[in-house]
Amino acid sequence: MNLTLKIWRQANANDKGKMVDYKISDVSPDMSFLEMLDVLNNELIEKGEEPVAFDHDCREGICGSCSLYINGEAHGPDRGVTTCQLHMRMFKDGDTIFIEPFRAKAFPVIKDLVVDRTAFDRIQHAGGFISVNTSGNTIDANAIPVNKENADDAFSAATCIGCGACVASCKNSSAMLFVGAKVSQFALLPQGRVEATDRVLNMVNQMDAEGFGNCTNTGACEVECPKGISLENIARMNREYLAASLKG
Numbered sequence: 001m002n003l004t005l006k007i008w009r010q011a012n013a014n015d016k017g018k019m020v021d022y023k024i025s026d027v028s029p030d031m032s033f034l035e036m037l038d039v040l041n042n043e044l045i046e047k048g049e050e051p052v053a054f055d056h057d058c059r060e061g062i063c064g065s066c067s068l069y070i071n072g073e074a075h076g077p078d079r080g081v082t083t084c085q086l087h088m089r090m091f092k093d094g095d096t097i098f099i100e101p102f103r104a105k106a107f108p109v110i111k112d113l114v115v116d117r118t119a120f121d122r123i124q125h126a127g128g129f130i131s132v133n134t135s136g137n138t139i140d141a142n143a144i145p146v147n148k149e150n151a152d153d154a155f156s157a158a159t160c161i162g163c164g165a166c167v168a169s170c171k172n173s174s175a176m177l178f179v180g181a182k183v184s185q186f187a188l189l190p191q192g193r194v195e196a197t198d199r200v201l202n203m204v205n206q207m208d209a210e211g212f213g214n215c216t217n218t219g220a221c222e223v224e225c226p227k228g229i230s231l232e233n234i235a236r237m238n239r240e241y242l243a244a245s246l247k248g
């Protein structure tokens with residue numbers, strides 16, 4: 001396939017940035033999207049030009065690093081996949097593809113297509129954990145009975161990889177699907193109930209402090225989430241938050 005790429009280039013956080021056109025030829029439909037960008041970067045390096053900076057690590061849908069906004073959609077036109085799992089067969093010969101970074105006030109651009117998502121780390125640090133004794137006398141998790149439905153829902157919530165596509169897809173740049181998933185994965189399990197009140201208050205407060213917007217129930221986050229995280233997690237977080245607020 002021969003393609004035209006329109007890619008956001010921005011030298012650093014203070015640079016204004018602009019879209020730049022690139023032609024790329026002989027792209028195999030079996031290449032991943034990131035492999036296609038690797039080929040482009042090799043060509044740019046051979047020409048003595050600056051390669052396009054983009055985030056990636058595992059390249060198998062696990063780490064949540066890859067974060068491109070492709071033709072107006074977080075992670076591109078496929079469903080249930082991350083950018084690294086997107087294949088060029090989703091595009092046609094002659095296509096023009098727009099490639100931008102995830103855009104949100106709380107995700108400032110560092111360079112080109114790389115954004116700073118440490119706001120998510122700070123939300124996690126505010127409460128996305130359980131405090132357990134790891135000194136050698138831990139209780140086997142299987143010794144605590146857990147309702148099957150709750151266990152399944154907790155595991156589903158725990159599949160969130162923290163990619164930020166929910167934020168990038170939301171007109172309000174809301175992080176509530178991410179935070180809802182992180183709150184839910186603990187709220188549904190007995191091990192998570194001990195610190196549940198502080199967790200939801202602290203994580204939501206940190207989310208607000210980072211500058212993420214509010215949820216207005218448009219559901220774009222759920223549609224674009226590569227892991228199919230359900231809006232139900234936002235509803236659960238809201239219930240947890242209300243109960244925690246009433247407790248004071």
Ligand code: SF4
Nearest residue numbers: 160161163164166225
């Ligand atoms: S909820 Fe989905 S879109 Fe949002 S960070 Fe988690 S995996 Fe990514």
Ligand code: FES
Nearest residue numbers: 057059064066084
């Ligand atoms: S590079 Fe790890 S999820 Fe895409």
